[in-house]
Structure formats: structure tokens, C-alpha cells
Amino acid sequence: MVVELYLDLLCQPCRSVYIFAKKNNIPFEFKHVELLKGEHLCEEFDKVNLLRKVPALRDGNFTLAESIAILLYLSRKFNTPDHWYPSDVQKRARVDEYLSWQHTAIRAQGCNFYRTKVLMPLLVGKPFPAERLERAVEDLKSTMKQFEEKFLQDKPFIVGSEISLADLMAIAELMQALGAGWDVFEGRPKLTEWRHRVEEAIGKELFREAHEVKRDGAKMFVDAPNETQRLTWC
Amino acid sequence: MGLELYLDLLSQPCRAVYIFAKKNRIPFEFKHVELFKGQQFTEEFKKVNMLKKVPALKDGPFLLAESTAILLYLSRKYNTPDHWYPSDIEARARVDEYLSWHHTNIRANAPKTMWIKVLIPLLTGQSLPPEKLQEVMEGLATSLKQFEEKFLQDKPFIVGSEISLADLVAIVELMQPVAVGCDVFEDRPKLAEWRNRVEEAVGEELFQQAHELILNIKELSNIQVDPRLKEQLTPVLLKMLK
Numbered sequence: 001m002v003v004e005l006y007l008d009l010l011c012q013p014c015r016s017v018y019i020f021a022k023k024n025n026i027p028f029e030f031k032h033v034e035l036l037k038g039e040h041l042c043e044e045f046d047k048v049n050l051l052r053k054v055p056a057l058r059d060g061n062f063t064l065a066e067s068i069a070i071l072l073y074l075s076r077k078f079n080t081p082d083h084w085y086p087s088d089v090q091k092r093a094r095v096d097e098y099l100s101w102q103h104t105a106i107r108a109q110g111c112n113f114y115r116t117k118v119l120m121p122l123l124v125g126k127p128f129p130a131e132r133l134e135r136a137v138e139d140l141k142s143t144m145k146q147f148e149e150k151f152l153q154d155k156p157f158i159v160g161s162e163i164s165l166a167d168l169m170a171i172a173e174l175m176q177a178l179g180a181g182w183d184v185f186e187g188r189p190k191l192t193e194w195r196h197r198v199e200e201a202i203g204k205e206l207f208r209e210a211h212e213v214k215r216d217g218a219k220m221f222v223d224a225p226n227e228t229q230r231l232t233w234c
Numbered sequence: 235m236g237l238e239l240y241l242d243l244l245s246q247p248c249r250a251v252y253i254f255a256k257k258n259r260i261p262f263e264f265k266h267v268e269l270f271k272g273q274q275f276t277e278e279f280k281k282v283n284m285l286k287k288v289p290a291l292k293d294g295p296f297l298l299a300e301s302t303a304i305l306l307y308l309s310r311k312y313n314t315p316d317h318w319y320p321s322d323i324e325a326r327a328r329v330d331e332y333l334s335w336h337h338t339n340i341r342a343n344a345p346k347t348m349w350i351k352v353l354i355p356l357l358t359g360q361s362l363p364p365e366k367l368q369e370v371m372e373g374l375a376t377s378l379k380q381f382e383e384k385f386l387q388d389k390p391f392i393v394g395s396e397i398s399l400a401d402l403v404a405i406v407e408l409m410q411p412v413a414v415g416c417d418v419f420e421d422r423p424k425l426a427e428w429r430n431r432v433e434e435a436v437g438e439e440l441f442q443q444a445h446e447l448i449l450n451i452k453e454l455s456n457i458q459v460d461p462r463l464k465e466q467l468t469p470v471l472l473k474m475l476k
Binding site for chain 2: 050062064066068069073076089092093094096101146150
């Protein structure tokens with residue numbers, strides 16, 4: 001039985017897991033959990049992930065939630081190239097450091113921005129309150145500043161000279177903002193160059209494939225039938 | 235030059251790092267960064283962690299922030315007993331799973347009790363209406379329910395039969411509400427039993443030592459809060475007041 005990955009590519013961590021699995025030729029069955037249809041809330045999915053979130057993994061009897069746990073599990077089980085999660089203790093610590101920080105930084109602010117700019121207006125059916133959006137933008141800008149100053153600095157990637165899980169998680173989050181209509185890379189040449197390096201390391205085709213769904217996200221959201229389903233998404 | 239750990243035991247993640255290092259007899263120099271005095275904002279500390287947070291680690295020229303990263307680094311460098319971060323790939327994944335979920339669940343909710351009961355009165359001189367605490371406790375109750383149903387279940391520890399980094403990170407966080415009089419273990423017998431097992435596995439003496447400061451937080455109620463800390467906390471404060 002092959003690994004099952006429960007994903008919706010509208011969701012940032014799902015894209016990271018998808019890209020990682022594809023890039024490393026990890027055989028898996030793509031189990032589409034359509035968030036906008038509330039498929040993460042059904043009883044069948046509860047058996048895979050009681051937390052009702054994607055991504056989730058099922059490997060035989062073993063089920064696993066949380067994208068970081070899934071990425072690390074896959075990297076170990078399939079013995080992926082060292083650069084993704086370097087065996088050098090200090091480099092590995094740098095990846096851990098980023099993966100830990102990002103939860104309440106890039107990920108939190110990125111999600112907040114997306115919710116404020118895209119989801120909430122669609123949910124309430126009227127334009128976003130400008131003040132809230134401004135605050136969400138400032139928070140994300142501030143976090144991106146920390147990202148550049150502390151994590152990226154003048155290096156080609158977050159951890160030295162090759163792409164790692166840290167870059168993979170970061171790029172997916174920043175692409176979400178892009179999908180919401182804000183080019184976070186504009187005016188940030190260092191970040192832009194990093195983005196191009198990450199895309200190239202992943203492979204342009206795979207990168208585009210993973211992010212295609214994002215573009216139609218807003219439209220799909222409008223058609224989602226159930227408010228509760230929308231709210232539990234991100 | 236040996237390992238330096240920059241800590242304030244008022245901080246939950248600092249306690250996890252402290253307990254882990256002590257329990258595993260990892261030699262280190264305790265560098266006290268007093269948060270209320272704003273010592274995390276000094277130029278000197280910024281050189282250790284530009285994010286201006288504790289815990290932080292300095293190992294020769296190598297600097298590291300984020301408690302999860304520090305715990306994992308220490309476990310590898312000092313080759314700590316397997317149960318802390320099991321080599322079995324599935325057991326290890328379970329620890330990773332908890333450590334990841336923790337950030338935006340238990341760690342997002344538990345500290346709010348400290349805000350309501352101690353920090354807000356300290357910073358503003360006012361108390362919040364009881365509904366605010368009620369709201370926070372409800373949020374925490376949701377996280378605790380998920381914790382018990384998904385992570386602990388009927389096992390002695392989060393990952394099987396021995397304590398791991400997951401339990402350590404969880405327990406220190408849950409002691410924060412306890413310290414301010416919100417005993418989350420009351421009326422939760424399974425959780426209370428788990429707490430006792432964790433305390434025993436850590437060692438009662440070490441556990442008490444690590445929690446002495448926070449359990450006496452009321453003594454800090456007259457402390458002068460450094461203005462830089464006030465400034466840093468203001469955005470969170472405003473969010474809490476809404």
C-alpha cells in the first residue's frame with residue numbers, strides 16, 4: 001500500500017508537502033480533500049485526522065497530521081537528499097529554528113492577511129475594513145523584515161547554499177499573499193532573488209503545478225455552499 | 235567557552251529548555267535575561283538573538299533561537315536518552331506532530347491567562363471583566379480537549395510509555411495558568427494523572443525548582459515593568475483588550 005497524502009493545494013502547507021513528495025519522486029496517492037466543500041469536516045476524514053485539517057498522511061495503519069511532521073517523516077522514510085534536512089547538527093538546527101518560528105510569524109501573518117483580504121470580504125459580502133487590512137499588511141511586512149534580516153540574510157537559501165524544508169515552507173506562505181493580490185516580492189530584490197532560486201531548485205514546472213489552484217481560490221470560495229465550512233478552512 | 239543558555243524561568247519555553255538540560259546533566263552557564271527588566275532589549279542580548287526573545291543558546295560562535303530548535307540541538311549534541319526524541323520513525327513523527335501543533339494551540343491559549351490575571355493589571359493598572367477570562371478559558375478548554383483526545387488519549391505519555399520532548403513542552407505551558415490560579419488539571423483527572431507522571435519522570439525537585447519563580451508570580455505584582463517591554467507588549471495588549 002502506497003502512502004496517502006490528504007491535500008488541498010489551496011492550503012500553503014499542503015503545497016509544501018506536495019512539492020516535496022513530487023520533487024523526491026515519493027510514490028503517493030493524492031487524496032483530494034476539498035476544503036471549500038467541507039470535506040475536512042466529514043466523519044471519514046476524522047479517521048485520518050481528528051484535528052480536521054490538511055495536510056494529513058496515512059501510511060498503512062499510521063496516520064499523521066501537521067505539515068512539518070509529515071515532511072520530516074517523508075524525508076526519513078524515503079531517505080531524501082541531505083540538503084532538505086541536513087545531518088550537520090548546526091545546519092539542522094537552523095532548519096528547526098525557522099520551522100518553529102514560522103508558525104507564529106510568516107504563517108500566522110500570512111494567513112491573517114489572506115483571511116482579511118480575501119476570505120472575510122467574501123464571507124460577509126462587502127469590502128474589507130481598510131484599517132484591519134492595513135494592520136494585517138503592516139504585521140506581514142514586519143515579519144518579512146525579520147525573515148530577511150534574521151533567516152535569509154545574504155545567503156542564497158535560509159540554510160546555506162542549498163534549498164531545505166525551511167525555504168519550502170516559506171515560499172508556499174509568501175505565494176499565498178501573492179495569490180491574494182499583493183506582490184510581496186516587489187521592492188524586495190533580495191527576497192525576489194531568493195524566490196527565483198527556490199523556484200529553480202524545485203523546478204519551474206512543479207512549482208507552477210502546485211500553485212495553479214491558488215489562482216482560482218477566490219472564485220472557488222465564492223461558490224462554497226456552507227459558511228461553517230469556509231470558516232474552518234484556514 | 236562552554237554552552238550558554240539565555241533564560242528567564244518566567245517563560246514557559248525557557249523552563250522546558252532548563253529542565254531538559256538539567257535532567258540530562260548537560261553542562262551549561264545559566265545566563266539570566268530578566269524579561270520584566272527589559273534585558274532582552276539590550277544591545278548585548280541582541281547579538282545573541284536578534285529576535286529579542288528567550289530562550290536562546292550560544293555554543294561557541296553558534297547562536298540559536300526557538301526552544302524547539304534548542305531542545306533538538308541539545309538532544310543531538312549530547313546524545314540524550316532515546317525516549318526524549320525516539321529514533322523510531324513513527325514515534326519521532328508523533329513528537330514532531332505535537333511540537334508543531336503546540337505553537338498555535340496550547341501555546342496560543344495558555345499564556346492568555348497570565349495576560350488577564352497578571353500582565354494587563356500590571357501594565358494598565360486595571361483588571362479586565364470576568365467575561366474576558368471566561369473567553370480565554372473556553373479557548374484553552376478547546377485546546378485541552380484536542381490535547382486529550384488526539385495527543386494523549388489513553389496513553390501514559392504523548393508518545394507511548396515514556397516522557398518525551400512533547401510532554402515537556404506541554405507541561406511547562408500548562409503550568410502557566412496554574413500559576414495564576416486557573417487550575418486546568420482540576421476536573422480533568424486524566425490530564426492530572428498525566429501531569430503527575432510527567433513531574434515524576436522529570437523529578438519532583440527539578441520540576442519545583444524550574445517552576446519556583448512562576449508559582450510565586452504574585453510577588454512580582456509590584457514590579458516596575460521596563461518601558462521597552464511595555465512597548466513590545468502593547469500590540470498584544472490591545473488585541474487582548476478587544
